[in-house]
Amino acid sequence: MSGWDVSDADMPNIPGSQRADVPELPDGALDALLTGDLVTDEACAGLQPAAALLAALNAAPQGGELAGHARALTEFRRRGGMPVHARRSAHRRRRLLTSLTAKAAAAAAAVAAAVLGGVAAAAYTGTLPAPAQQFAHGVIGAPSPQPSHRPGTPRPSHRPGTPQATPARTGAVGPDATGPAASGLCTAYAHAKAHGKASQKAVAFRNLAAAAGGAAKIAAYCTAVPHPGSSQSSQPASALTHPAGHAASHPTGKPSSHPTPHPAGRPSSAPTTH
Amino acid sequence: MIGEDFPAVLAAARQGDEGAFTILWRDGNPALLRYLKVIAPESAEDVTAETWVTVVRGLDRFRGGEDAWRAWLFTTARRRAVDAGRRRSRRPESPAAEVGEGHWPEVADTADQVLENLATRAAIAAVASLPPLQAEVIMLRVVAGLDTEAVAQLVGRSPGAVRVAVHRGLRRLAQMMTEAGVTR
Numbered sequence: 179m180s181g182w183d184v185s186d187a188d189m190p191n192i193p194g195s196q197r198a199d200v201p202e203l204p205d206g207a208l209d210a211l212l213t214g215d216l217v218t219d220e221a222c223a224g225l226q227p228a229a230a231l232l233a234a235l236n237a238a239p240q241g242g243e244l245a246g247h248a249r250a251l252t253e254f255r256r257r258g259g260m261p262v263h264a265r266r267s268a269h270r271r272r273r274l275l276t277s278l279t280a281k282a283a284a285a286a287a288a289v290a291a292a293v294l295g296g297v298a299a300a301a302y303t304g305t306l307p308a309p310a311q312q313f314a315h316g317v318i319g320a321p322s323p324q325p326s327h328r329p330g331t332p333r334p335s336h337r338p339g340t341p342q343a344t345p346a347r348t349g350a351v352g353p354d355a356t357g358p359a360a361s362g363l364c365t366a367y368a369h370a371k372a373h374g375k376a377s378q379k380a381v382a383f384r385n386l387a388a389a390a391g392g393a394a395k396i397a398a399y400c401t402a403v404p405h406p407g408s409s410q411s412s413q414p415a416s417a418l419t420h421p422a423g424h425a426a427s428h429p430t431g432k433p434s435s436h437p438t439p440h441p442a443g444r445p446s447s448a449p450t451t452h
Numbered sequence: 453m454i455g456e457d458f459p460a461v462l463a464a465a466r467q468g469d470e471g472a473f474t475i476l477w478r479d480g481n482p483a484l485l486r487y488l489k490v491i492a493p494e495s496a497e498d499v500t501a502e503t504w505v506t507v508v509r510g511l512d513r514f515r516g517g518e519d520a521w522r523a524w525l526f527t528t529a530r531r532r533a534v535d536a537g538r539r540r541s542r543r544p545e546s547p548a549a550e551v552g553e554g555h556w557p558e559v560a561d562t563a564d565q566v567l568e569n570l571a572t573r574a575a576i577a578a579v580a581s582l583p584p585l586q587a588e589v590i591m592l593r594v595v596a597g598l599d600t601e602a603v604a605q606l607v608g609r610s611p612g613a614v615r616v617a618v619h620r621g622l623r624r625l626a627q628m629m630t631e632a633g634v635t636r
Contacts, residue, residue, distance in 0.1 A: 202612050203619035205600055208593060211622070225622045227629040232594055234575035235486070237568055243482040246497065247474065250481070250504040254473045257508050 212236070453597065454479050458518040466511050477504065480525050486572075487526060487591045490580045492533035499536050503529040519602070526596045527606055578628055579621070586621030589614050 207222040209215075211229045454461055454475060464472035484503055488496035506528050514524060579587050585607065592603040593614075600618075604611040 200616055200620045200623065202615035203622065205615070208618060208622070212594065222619075225619075225626045228622050228626040231575045231578060231625050231629055234568075234571035235579065235591075235594055237572045239478065239482040240565070240569050240572065243485050244478060246481060246501055246504075247477060249501055250477050250508070251470060251473070253505050253508045254470065257511070 454518060458521070462514075462521065466514075473508075476521075480522070483595045483597070484525060484529050486576055486595050487588075488529055488533060489576050490587050490591050491530070491584070492536055493580060494540065495533075495536045499529065499532045502532045502536070506532065519599075522596060523598055523602045523606065526592060526598065530606065578625060582621045582624055585609070586617045586624070589617045590621045590625075593618055 201221065203222060203225075204219060207217050207219050207225065210217045211225060211232055214229065214233070217223055217226055461472045461475050465476055481500065481504075484500050485496055488499050488503075492499050503525070507525060510524075510528075514521070516524070579590055581587075582590070588607060589603055589609075592598050592606060593600070598606065600611045600614050604614045607614070609617075
């Protein structure tokens with residue numbers, strides 16, 4: 179046990195054999211649950227019902243979860259002592275970041291639209307929101323789903339990007355699901371697919387599926403969206419992250435020219451000590 | 453997850469760029485809050501804020517990529533949660549302990565948003581009902597997005613023990629879902 183495990187004292191673990199009857203879960207089985215794939219390992223097949231819960235656990239940010247921004251920013255402003263070398267290049271950096279920030283904000287807006295569009299995500303998993311609601315009903319006594327919200331009955335009127343999906347509290351403008359934000363989602367997924375961990379892939383996939391209107395529509399969706407770098411000649415952020423000639427092929431997810439950015443020294447299958 | 457822009461975002465944040473810091477914060481804060489709602493439910497919001505104070509002050513010293521960044525965020529959160537637990541145990545009658553569960557402000561939510569909020573909260577509550585190690589490793593693997601080795605290091609267990617705990621926890625969650633009548 180580590181030195182700071184005081185929380186374990188607050189909530190005592192159930193004593194007894196920790197691994198007598200349950201084997202280690204292969205990392206791939208959790209990955210499958212997170213990406214919405216079927217768990218193929220026979221010993222883990224019983225875990226499938228947990229997939230909807232994990233999806234809810236990992237749902238995109240919700241209003242209250244972004245409420246502490248002002249407090250954090252105040253702290254950030256208060257921090258002093260910017261390094262000397264930093265001041266010299268700060269101006270150049272800021273120029274890069276202006277574009278970079280806009281790009282990320284657009285992606286964030288698309289994600290917000292996707293989550294507010296909820297039903298699109300439901301179309302992807304085939305489970306939310308009604309089963310989640312059913313689950314909430316079972317676990318915390320929330321009202322059971324309304325009859326009109328059956329599983330697998332998406333309400334197509336709430337598409338991402340429609341006016342009613344605009345989150346007023348974030349101050350974001352209506353996300354343009356066909357613009358740079360869409361490209362960002364496609365790029366994020368392509369990147370996560372190539373280099374990310376399964377959980378990152380799952381998040382990127384869910385966001386993208388939500389924006390595209392379903393998992394099956396992703397390919398067509400990403401083919402259709404223009405890349406933000408393709409229409410403008412001068413884009414510092416684009417130049418920073420998409421070397422020449424690379425941008426056009428990126429959204430389709432062919433990462434052959436990417437070096438693998440994983441930190442060295444991590445064994446792909448960890449030794450087990452028990 | 454920020455992805456390939458991460459190094460540039462981090463560098464800019466380190467130099468005081470508020471937009472870059474906001475990107476880091478928006479990416480990390482929801483996951484931190486959800487994790488802390490499981491391991492420190494009575495003070496999740498405060499501990500999340502304290503975590504950012506520590507992170508902001510340590511920004512210049514941090515080195516590494518996005519995986520290392522997330523590991524650092526959650527290691528910091530865990531330490532702050534332990535600190536908060538110590539403070540609470542010194543003042544067991546603290547009225548602040550009442551704040552917590554179900555305390556997220558909800559503003560002008562659409563019906564879908566309400567459902568999704570509810571689903572996420574219910575999912576967090578379900579995980580929080582597991583034995584502590586199982587609950588924590590599931591949050592770290594699923595919500596923090598850390599790999600098994602990073603989780604093992606963070607909680608001070610072997611990777612094998614982490615995989616077993618994840619498996620046990622998921623079995624219970626699957627069972628809960630089945631009992632709640634959720635079918636796929």
